[in-house]
Amino acid sequence: MKLWKRVVEARLRKVVESCEQQYGFMPRKSTTDAIFALRILMEKYRDGQRELHCVFVDLEKAYDRVPREELWCCMRKSGVAEKYVRVVQDMYETVGRCAVGQTEEFKVEVGLHQGSALSPFLFAMVMDQLSEEVRQESPWTMMFADDIVICSESREQVEENLERWRFALERRGMKVSRSKTEYMCVNEREGSGTVRLQGEEVKKAQEFKYLGSTVQSNG
Template identity: 20%
Template sequence: MGKSAPGPDGISPRVMNKRKTERTTAFLNLILTLETIPDHLNLARVLFIPKSETPQGSGDYRPISITSVVVRCLHSILAKRWITVVPRLHSQLAFLKRDGCFEGVVSVHTILREARLATHNLTMCSIDISKAFDSLSHDTIKRMAEAYGAPKALVSYISNCYKSLKAIVHNNIVKVGRGVRQGDPLSPLLFIMCMDEVTRLTTREHGTKLGSQMVDSVLFADDMMIFADTTVGMQHKLDMLSAGLQQAGLSTNVQKSRSLTVAANGKLKTVCVVPHTYKIGGVSLDPINVTDKFKYLGIWFSHPGITKQPISTMADSLLNEITNAPLTPVQRLTILRQYALPKLQYVCQVGAIGKTDLQKVDVSIRKSVRQWLGLPHDTANTYFHARDGGIGIEPLYPLAEIRRSQRLRRLNTRNCSLLQAVRQSEAYKLFEGKSIG
């Protein structure tokens, strides 16, 4: 359980690890045999984490539930065993042992580029679900547990567990009537099962052709990209999706949802962006026009696919925040290594960024590090691991290119119908052959 926080019962991972394994195993098996969980263990302490620097209302906070370490241990075991026998999830990339963000970004980019290269019609809707984790119906969770192979005893345990959910909110105990607990190891698996079922309710007849296959959706948890080849087909899919979401107790956040329509001219071998309006739940979606940009999984897109990323602006913002924060030099280096650099590396490996831009960012990073540590400007900037006496600050270039190649190799070997379709397309071959430079 690592260094995770104790739940309301006060039992820490350290205390639990001191118990004999046989006793812990017997207690967990007893819970499963009784198909219920003691009330004091089913109580969670809820913390509200702000989503932005200036939260204005309840929607700007993310509720994180801290349950008992005993429950987390049991649910972690159940999740790890259950995921090995779950049938393949349709187009779902999140919470699985795969490079989901990279695969999702590459898939959407390939679909957008292929529409231009093959000159065919494409309609795409980016659907945002409002408070998805907090709104999911408990009846839907039980139904999906049955549908995805859980034995009757486990279905009964999950049902009883959610029936008696309670949480401590500002020292008040409240009963929880909907949603999955963010912070519980079993919640991600239950959630993606429910989202997979919602997309299966939409018709598969309408999609976009990629290679020799049809792709109708790409999902990353509750971030949904829906595709069709006609405007009528897309509207039909949105109507069915709205009904499926309502059945699961979910609703769309129309303010954060967008649509894109690309019309092809076969004779001229060209495509153009059409400002067509679609509706979901009776509310219109804002169309993406030819000059608009939109963000998907942390990467900026425009209608032809991945666009140039503002890597210099991102790096300057991160470095300024770290510099201005009241931190020690060691704390600044830790944040840089564990948070800022991985974030920049991800954008560099996926986004359209040139070698010169990466080298400029590397210079800015090393300049900031010298400032934090009070080092002279002529200090050597050769990369050394901390174990060899260095400070472990990795350069963006050429590591971004090396790791991009590694991620592409993993994508090329993954057995997945979505990625098989992506790999067959001409657009992916061009993306794969493009290097940072």
């Protein structure tokens, strides 16, 4: 089954074109590219003595929250032929779950398969579609699977963009983690303030570990 999923993934990749902001699980892109792009942007604003506002968005149990119907819809919007949509549907419909103390299986209608070779690509494809209306050009928006960075020249704008992302994702079943999403300001001037999400203050950080690499507001 694992080999078959690799075959399906290879065929899907031939027809699905990822957005430029997606660095996760894509050919010729890696964590190094995403980290480098963010560091270059930060350095540019440090050199120019200008503020850069960044929000590192965390999604709660991202793979577990993807609605299956949304997955099929995103596949079709991405140009996947119906026969391959049905192939992936069959992979999911042949798997059921049993509640504790019961033997009868029930149908699961949400979540990607954990540990599946196909799931990372499917998730990246879903994120491309769900964020189509709200993402900006790279590096102002960068995605690596469920790690999202939103950048702007003003606190007000990055706050507005964060709310737009929250709305776009949460109306489709995803959920932005209020406790793990963090805000950072490069070259902060006195009184720059904080960022809020639905009235709740986002944690402000002087440094953040992005894709395993620590980035700092002061360089």
